Structure formats: C-alpha cells, structure tokens
Amino acid sequence: MRDYFKLLKFVRPYYGLFAIAIVCMGFSAVFDGMSLAMIVPLADKVLTNKKIIIPAKLPDFLAGFVDKINNTPPEVLLSYMVISVLVLFFLKGVFGFFQSYFMSDIGQRVVRDIKAKLYAKIQSLSLNYFTHKRGGELMSRITNDVKLVENAVSYGSTDLIYQSLQVVIFAVVIFFIYFKMALVSLVFLPLISLPIIKVGKALRKLSKRSQEKIADTNSLLYETIMGARIVKAFNMEEYEISKFNRVNTDYYKLSMKSIKRTLLLNPSTEFLGCIAGVLVFFWGGREVIAGKLSFGVFGLFLGSLLSLIRPFKKLSQVNALNQQAMAASERIHEVLETEPSVKEPLVPKSLTGFKQNIKFNDIWFSYADMQVLKGINLEVGFGQMLAVVGPSGTGKSTLVDLIPRFYDPQKGSVFIDGVDVREFSLKSLRNQVGIVNQETILFNDTIRANIAYGKPGASDKEIEEAARRAYAHDFISKCLQGYDTIIGDRGVKISGGERQRIAIARALLKNAPILILDEATSQLDSTSERIVQEALDSLVTGRTVFVIAHRLSTVRNAHRIVVLDKGIIVEQGTHNQLLEKSGLYKRLYDAQEIQ
Numbered sequence: 001m002r003d004y005f006k007l008l009k010f011v012r013p014y015y016g017l018f019a020i021a022i023v024c025m026g027f028s029a030v031f032d033g034m035s036l037a038m039i040v041p042l043a044d045k046v047l048t049n050k051k052i053i054i055p056a057k058l059p060d061f062l063a064g065f066v067d068k069i070n071n072t073p074p075e076v077l078l079s080y081m082v083i084s085v086l087v088l089f090f091l092k093g094v095f096g097f098f099q100s101y102f103m104s105d106i107g108q109r110v111v112r113d114i115k116a117k118l119y120a121k122i123q124s125l126s127l128n129y130f131t132h133k134r135g136g137e138l139m140s141r142i143t144n145d146v147k148l149v150e151n152a153v154s155y156g157s158t159d160l161i162y163q164s165l166q167v168v169i170f171a172v173v174i175f176f177i178y179f180k181m182a183l184v185s186l187v188f189l190p191l192i193s194l195p196i197i198k199v200g201k202a203l204r205k206l207s208k209r210s211q212e213k214i215a216d217t218n219s220l221l222y223e224t225i226m227g228a229r230i231v232k233a234f235n236m237e238e239y240e241i242s243k244f245n246r247v248n249t250d251y252y253k254l255s256m257k258s259i260k261r262t263l264l265l266n267p268s269t270e271f272l273g274c275i276a277g278v279l280v281f282f283w284g285g286r287e288v289i290a291g292k293l294s295f296g297v298f299g300l301f302l303g304s305l306l307s308l309i310r311p312f313k314k315l316s317q318v319n320a321l322n323q324q325a326m327a328a329s330e331r332i333h334e335v336l337e338t339e340p341s342v343k344e345p346l347v348p349k350s351l352t353g354f355k356q357n358i359k360f361n362d363i364w365f366s367y368a369d370m371q372v373l374k375g376i377n378l379e380v381g382f383g384q385m386l387a388v389v390g391p392s393g394t395g396k397s398t399l400v401d402l403i404p405r406f407y408d409p410q411k412g413s414v415f416i417d418g419v420d421v422r423e424f425s426l427k428s429l430r431n432q433v434g435i436v437n438q439e440t441i442l443f444n445d446t447i448r449a450n451i452a453y454g455k456p457g458a459s460d461k462e463i464e465e466a467a468r469r470a471y472a473h474d475f476i477s478k479c480l481q482g483y484d485t486i487i488g489d490r491g492v493k494i495s496g497g498e499r500q501r502i503a504i505a506r507a508l509l510k511n512a513p514i515l516i517l518d519e520a521t522s523q524l525d526s527t528s529e530r531i532v533q534e535a536l537d538s539l540v541t542g543r544t545v546f547v548i549a550h551r552l553s554t555v556r557n558a559h560r561i562v563v564l565d566k567g568i569i570v571e572q573g574t575h576n577q578l579l580e581k582s583g584l585y586k587r588l589y590d591a592q593e594i595q
Helices: 002-037 039-047 060-070 074-124 127-132 135-177 179-226 228-233 237-289 295-336 396-401 426-431 447-454 460-469 473-478 496-510 526-538 575-581 584-594
Strands: 357-367 370-381 385-389 411-416 433-436 514-518 544-548 560-565 568-573
Touching (some): 002 074, 002 135, 002 295, 074 135, 237 295, 370 396, 385 396, 396 514, 426 433, 460 473, 460 496, 575 584
Parallel strands (some): 385 544
Antiparallel strands (some): 357 411
16 A cells, blocks of 8 residues: 555656545545436336335435335426436536546646656766666656656556445445445455455466566667667568567566456456345345345345446456556666766865866776776866777776766865865756767757757857867768758768767867867768867867777877776876886877877
8 A cells, every 4th residue: 555655656746636626536535426326216107106205314415305206297307307317417428528637638738747756867877787678678767667656647646436335325225225234245345355365466477577668668679779780780580580589478478377367356346246136136036026125126225236347347447457567666766766876076176177187096997896986086177188098998098087077086076176076967067068978869950959959049150160179070061951950860961080089079069167078080081080180189278188099090199198907096207208118008099000
C-alpha cells in the first residue's frame, strides 16, 4: 500500500481536480444503483400489479414512499418511471463523462509532469551516471514506464474508486433488503479476493522484468540505428537481427505470462460469484414462493448481488494495472532520487573570468576500481597553451574534464586563481570553458543552431565570423540551404571533417577564456588540419588552451607539453626540450614520424 501511495504522489498537485472527479464518480455510481432499483416497481406494480414486499424494517420516510408506490395505479406509475429512467440515464451519462474527462486530464498532466521531471533530472545528473546507464534504458523510463503510470492514474484510479463505490452501494442494497441472505452471499468475498491478491504480486514481478526487457530492446535499437554504418561494414545484419529476435522473444514470453495470469482472474472470480448467485437464487426463490418477499424486490437483490461481480472483475484488472504501474514507479523514482556526484556548492561563488593560473593539486582519480590519475600536480598560467600527450588510456581526457567539473577527483583539488573549482557555481564555471571533443557531438538541427549552441541569441554576423575562423564558411556556403541546412542526427549528413570544423566554430563563438581541444583536429585531412591549426594557434593570445593530441606534430607550438603514462606525469617541457630528453615523448614522436 505504501508503494501505491508513493505512486499517487504524482497526483498531489491536482488533488482539487481529483476531488471533483470523485464527486462525479459518486453521483454516477448512485444513479447506476437507482436505475437498477427501477426493477422493483416495474416487476411488482407495473407488470403484475402486486404489492412491493420488503422483509426488512424500513425507516418511516422510505416505508411511506413504498406505500405511495403500492397505492399508485400501474398506468400512472409507468409514466413516472419512463420520465425517471430518462432523467437518471441522462444524469448518469453527464457525470460519467465528467468523471472520465477529469481523470484523463489528470493522467495527461501527470505524464507531462513526470516526463519534465525525469528529463530535468537526467540533465542535472553527473557524467559518471551515464557511463553506467544505457541511452535506450533511460529513454524507456521516459516513454514506456511513464505510460504505465498514466494508465494507473487515468484508468486504474477511475476504476478503483468508481468500482469500489459500486461495491459499497450494491452491498448496502442487498444488506438492506435481506441481511441474512446478504451475509451468506458475501462469505465468498474473501475467496474472490484471494486470487486477485496472489496474481497481483506475480504481475508486479513480471512487469518489472518486462520493463527491463523493453529497455534492452530500446538500447539495442538505439545502438544499431546509430551504428548502422558499422553493422553494414562488417556484414553483421544477420547477427543483429538474431540478437534483436532473442530480446524480442524474451519480452513476448514475459508478456504472455502476464496476460495468462490476468485472464485467469476473470473466469475464477466469475465462477465464485456464480456459486454465490445460485445459492441466493435457490434461497430467495423459496422466499418469493412463500410470499415473504416480492418478485421485484428479489430481482433487485439478485441484480445487485450479480452487479457486485462486475466491480470485482474490474478491480482485479485494476490491481494488475496498478502492480505494473508500481513497478514502473520504482524505476522512475530510481532516477528521480539519484543524487548527482558533482553537486552545486551550498553558497556558490561566481566565476567571471580568471587572470592568473589553473592549478591541479595532488589529483587522484579513479573509475570504479580503476585508478586513472595518480598524484597529478600541475600549474598552467593565464594565456598559455598546454598540450597533454601520452599513450591511450593514460587519463588525458579525464584530467581536463576536471576543469569544468564533469567529474570531481577522489583526492586533491583543481584551483582557478587560488579558488577551488568546487566553490564556483557549475553554470558560471562552465561558461568560462569552451570544448571541442574528439567525438564530435552535433544535433539534428541547422548548422546555424549548432554553431550558436554555446551562445543562444548570437547574431548571424557573429556566427559567420566564427565559421570563417574555423574555416567552415566555404563548405557551409556550398550547402543547398547554407547556414539553415539541417545536418541530421549527430551531423550524419556532412563529413567528419566538416563536423569537426562546426564544433570548433561553436567553441570559437562561445569565446570562453579557457579552451579545451580534445583531439580537435583528429577528423581533419592534412590540408584542413594545417589551416585549422593556424586558427587555433591564434587563439592562444588572451586565453588558456588545453590541447589533447595523439598527433604530436600538432602540439609543437604549445608553451608546454605534459606527457602522461599510467596516470603519472613522466615528462614535461617544450617540444624541443622533450625531444632532447630521449624519453617517452621522443619515442612516440619518432614512431609517428616513421609512419
């Protein structure tokens, strides 16, 4: 029950609307019961012209009402009933419409809110969270899991409340008419509830596994669609189809298990209800024959009792729906309750630029159990270009990722002008850093929007100037729609070198005082590399540049080169100084020269 109330927390902002919907449900349920009560005057007075006989002692106002019906001529009573039935069904329809409309509205609002919260939360989480989660899995949380919660709120809550009200109304009717007979009939209630509870527990476990399989399917789809070029290049279509079919079949099997258990509820609850109905029919029939109960009143009792079966069947379906939603709610709350590892300071300082230096003081960093950086001490002066080189996997990218606080070191600190970067607000800190990554990330938007991504509201002149300085303007001008050309997912419609130049233009437009170039020229041909390198060299003036490069020829002009190996600084100096030392840098350089 605690988990269900946790699920209903999503409805909390709309309790007012929820209350109105419940009131509408109440009226609709009452009118439903009243329409069934029309059986009594129809059967006893209109069709047979006999008196209504109710064995229970009635309150004075109700006894007077029954006497009035008994003394009304059948023709007159029929006219009253025709009008009453029309009014009752009209009112029932009106309140039924509003209850469904309001609950659907609440469901859609909840979906909107959860999606917004999930997306905002995902955006607030640190980068290390995404190293442990698949993109398809997170997409599944926002799409499939949220849809299950919507079903529980829109339809599950509606049926839970409405059908429960019907159970109460019809139970009151049968107890009011014939207490002993009602008591014997409802002995079967625990028997009906038992399969509902048991199957509900199984469904919750199956639902969680099903949602995990959906996440697997989404992840596989995402990977193979984004990696379509590699799949085709290595002739792996059949392999990927086989892998998808395995995941798809697993999901099918889990779905069928859930469906089988859900479908078993209907006949089992219906059969138990039928047993109760047969017993009542036999008992009540004898009472009618003996003249202790009128036929119409017995019809109302039997109809009310049988009407209890429908709400119980519906409630069994609601329970299945809610169990699935609670499993989805757990997965949603798992994301919402995750705390980012990189947190804003309680009293953040604002970084508006820096004038002196950036210091790495005894930096130790590890991913899980893998130690990446070991006791790094480094100082970079304002306006300098620092190159970080070394074999793959030595922590070069990790080192510069500590500057904008994509990660925090387990030990040590990064200082800008003597202030620990953990004291700055993340926004002000990252505003001072421009980045061009080895893996160029562009968005399915226009070239103009991608260049202006780091500076929303930039003028066309500023965008074009940045493109010219990145030597991207010429190829952009040749595109059919120029700067308004849509470049597709991750810039798939343009070449790798063109994507890289747009990314460089994006960093140039941001004009941040700290520039990080992580293999910024890795996708360029030799001609473009030379041109862009000249542009990058001119950026050193007035800003601090961190360059990560495997091509050592691109870092000759760096003020200082740091050589990392196994997470430790093994050498540092200028290009010529490092060549003279005949250490790791020279071996790497010579190996590239031979190539």
